[in-house]
Amino acid sequence: MYRWLIIILIVLLLGLQYRLWFGENNLQDIWDLNAKIELQEEINQGLRQRNSELEAEVQDLKQGLSALEERARSELGMIKEGETFYQLVAPIEEK
16 A cells, blocks of 8 residues: 555656646746846836936926027027027048
8 A cells, every 4th residue: 555655656746847847837937037037127227217317307308498408509509699609620631
Protein backbone atom coordinates (compact mmCIF):
# COMPACT_ATOMS: atom_id res chain seq x y z
CA MET A 1 0.00 0.00 0.00
CA TYR A 2 2.77 2.45 0.92
CA ARG A 3 4.60 1.54 -2.24
CA TRP A 4 1.66 2.65 -4.39
CA LEU A 5 1.27 5.84 -2.37
CA ILE A 6 4.93 6.73 -2.91
CA ILE A 7 4.65 6.00 -6.64
CA ILE A 8 1.54 8.18 -6.93
CA LEU A 9 3.22 11.02 -5.02
CA ILE A 10 6.31 10.81 -7.26
CA VAL A 11 4.15 10.89 -10.39
CA LEU A 12 2.28 13.93 -9.03
CA LEU A 13 5.56 15.65 -8.18
CA LEU A 14 6.93 14.99 -11.67
CA GLY A 15 3.72 16.27 -13.23
CA LEU A 16 3.88 19.47 -11.23
CA GLN A 17 7.56 19.95 -12.04
CA TYR A 18 6.89 19.44 -15.74
CA ARG A 19 4.16 22.03 -15.63
CA LEU A 20 6.38 24.45 -13.72
CA TRP A 21 9.30 24.23 -16.16
CA PHE A 22 7.68 23.42 -19.51
CA GLY A 23 3.94 24.10 -19.27
CA GLU A 24 1.94 27.19 -20.04
CA ASN A 25 3.03 30.20 -17.95
CA ASN A 26 6.26 28.47 -16.95
CA LEU A 27 9.12 30.08 -15.05
CA GLN A 28 10.83 31.36 -18.19
CA ASP A 29 7.64 33.14 -19.26
CA ILE A 30 7.38 34.73 -15.83
CA TRP A 31 11.01 35.89 -15.95
CA ASP A 32 10.48 37.35 -19.43
CA LEU A 33 7.34 39.17 -18.31
CA ASN A 34 9.15 40.60 -15.28
CA ALA A 35 11.91 41.92 -17.56
CA LYS A 36 9.30 43.50 -19.83
CA ILE A 37 7.58 45.07 -16.82
CA GLU A 38 10.86 46.61 -15.63
CA LEU A 39 11.57 48.01 -19.09
CA GLN A 40 8.06 49.45 -19.36
CA GLU A 41 8.36 51.02 -15.90
CA GLU A 42 11.57 52.77 -17.00
CA ILE A 43 9.84 54.04 -20.15
CA ASN A 44 6.85 55.19 -18.09
CA GLN A 45 9.12 57.05 -15.68
CA GLY A 46 10.69 58.94 -18.58
CA LEU A 47 7.25 59.78 -19.94
CA ARG A 48 6.09 60.97 -16.50
CA GLN A 49 9.10 63.28 -16.34
CA ARG A 50 8.35 64.64 -19.82
CA ASN A 51 4.68 65.16 -18.89
CA SER A 52 5.72 67.08 -15.78
CA GLU A 53 7.98 69.33 -17.84
CA LEU A 54 5.23 69.97 -20.39
CA GLU A 55 2.69 70.64 -17.65
CA ALA A 56 5.03 73.17 -16.04
CA GLU A 57 5.54 74.85 -19.42
CA VAL A 58 1.79 75.03 -20.01
CA GLN A 59 1.23 76.56 -16.58
CA ASP A 60 4.01 79.07 -17.23
CA LEU A 61 2.47 80.01 -20.57
CA LYS A 62 -0.96 80.41 -18.99
CA GLN A 63 0.24 82.55 -16.10
CA GLY A 64 3.22 84.52 -17.31
CA LEU A 65 3.65 86.77 -20.29
CA SER A 66 7.44 86.60 -20.15
CA ALA A 67 7.46 82.93 -21.18
CA LEU A 68 5.01 83.64 -23.97
CA GLU A 69 7.09 86.60 -25.13
CA GLU A 70 10.29 84.54 -25.05
CA ARG A 71 8.68 81.80 -27.09
CA ALA A 72 7.34 84.28 -29.66
CA ARG A 73 10.80 85.81 -30.02
CA SER A 74 12.78 82.59 -30.31
CA GLU A 75 10.40 80.41 -32.32
CA LEU A 76 8.49 82.93 -34.41
CA GLY A 77 11.12 85.67 -34.75
CA MET A 78 8.79 88.36 -33.42
CA ILE A 79 9.98 91.67 -31.98
CA LYS A 80 8.37 94.33 -29.81
CA GLU A 81 7.09 97.55 -31.26
CA GLY A 82 9.92 100.06 -31.49
CA GLU A 83 12.66 97.42 -31.41
CA THR A 84 15.19 96.92 -34.16
CA PHE A 85 16.12 93.41 -35.17
CA TYR A 86 19.74 92.72 -36.02
CA GLN A 87 20.84 89.46 -37.53
CA LEU A 88 24.51 88.62 -37.48
CA VAL A 89 25.78 86.42 -40.26
CA ALA A 90 29.03 84.54 -39.89
CA PRO A 91 31.50 85.25 -42.72
CA ILE A 92 31.96 82.54 -45.31
CA GLU A 93 35.40 81.01 -45.11
CA GLU A 94 37.18 80.70 -48.43
CA LYS A 95 39.38 77.71 -49.05
